[in-house]
Amino acid sequence: MSRPRIVVLVSGSGSNLQALLDASTGRHPEIELAADIAAVVSNVAGAYGLERAQRAGVATAVLEHGTFSSRESFDTALLSTVSSYSADLVILAGFMRILSPVFVQAFYGKLMNIHPSLLPKYPGLHTHERALQAGDKMHGASVHFVTEELDGGPVIVQASIPIVTNDTADRLAQRVLKLEHQIYPLAAHWFATGRLELAAEGALLDGKALPAGGVNYNEWQVAAGGRR
Numbered sequence: 001m002s003r004p005r006i007v008v009l010v011s012g013s014g015s016n017l018q019a020l021l022d023a024s025t026g027r028h029p030e031i032e033l034a035a036d037i038a039a040v041v042s043n044v045a046g047a048y049g050l051e052r053a054q055r056a057g058v059a060t061a062v063l064e065h066g067t068f069s070s071r072e073s074f075d076t077a078l079l080s081t082v083s084s085y086s087a088d089l090v091i092l093a094g095f096m097r098i099l100s101p102v103f104v105q106a107f108y109g110k111l112m113n114i115h116p117s118l119l120p121k122y123p124g125l126h127t128h129e130r131a132l133q134a135g136d137k138m139h140g141a142s143v144h145f146v147t148e149e150l151d152g153g154p155v156i157v158q159a160s161i162p163i164v165t166n167d168t169a170d171r172l173a174q175r176v177l178k179l180e181h182q183i184y185p186l187a188a189h190w191f192a193t194g195r196l197e198l199a200a201e202g203a204l205l206d207g208k209a210l211p212a213g214g215v216n217y218n219e220w221q222v223a224a225g226g227r228r
């Protein structure tokens with residue numbers, strides 16, 4: 001049987017894309033991803049993520065949003081580009097555009113995002129600064145299904161780390177990014193192997209509804225004992 005096909009959307013550095021590429025080719029130190037990265041699409045011509053894709057021999061496409069007359073016309077073109085790669089799963093990895101309902105509906109249940117906060121805390125931008133300012137003790141990252149609510153779809157998996165004395169937004173961002181590189185390939189693997197789905201009651205893993213925060217990755221790691 002052929003492996004599921006993933007299309008990844010990026011706007012920037014693409015370190016999450018790299019983790020997915022590594023996991024799909026047996027190069028990730030911990031996570032295996034039983035799917036192929038079929039293509040990488042960006043709205044930014046010079047995005048480093050495109051270079052990572054090309055280096056891995058993965059097809060790329062660029063659709064510069066500034067050249068479209070409206071959000072809807074951009075999203076319609078994006079929809080047709082992504083569809084042309086026969087995507088089973090679409091992954092937003094640092095894709096800095098809000099998608100309109102036409103796109104979200106077309107890939108409903110097959111569209112994931114990663115967000116650098118413990119959702120539902122801090123949807124939107126500047127999450128590390130906001131966690132520091134609030135005096136939070138814990139911070140982290142969440143993978144979630146995308147719905148029409150910004151950063152508001154059902155959470156699949158969440159990983160957390162403590163905020164330590166004298167932490168800065170940059171240091172925190174770096175530590176959170178490391179977690180992102182673990183949980184994104186893992187969520188994609190669950191989806192690719194048919195274990196994960198979006199149902200009316202929310203995200204289901206192995207047919208069971210996940211709690212509001214999704215799988216707790218810290219606990220999962222201990223329970224899995226190295227088994228994926």
Ligand code: GRF
Binds near residue numbers: 010015115
């Ligand atoms: C990550 O922090 C991700 O959570 C957010 O954008 C950043 C993308 O980083 N949505 P990269 O491009 O994957 O390095």
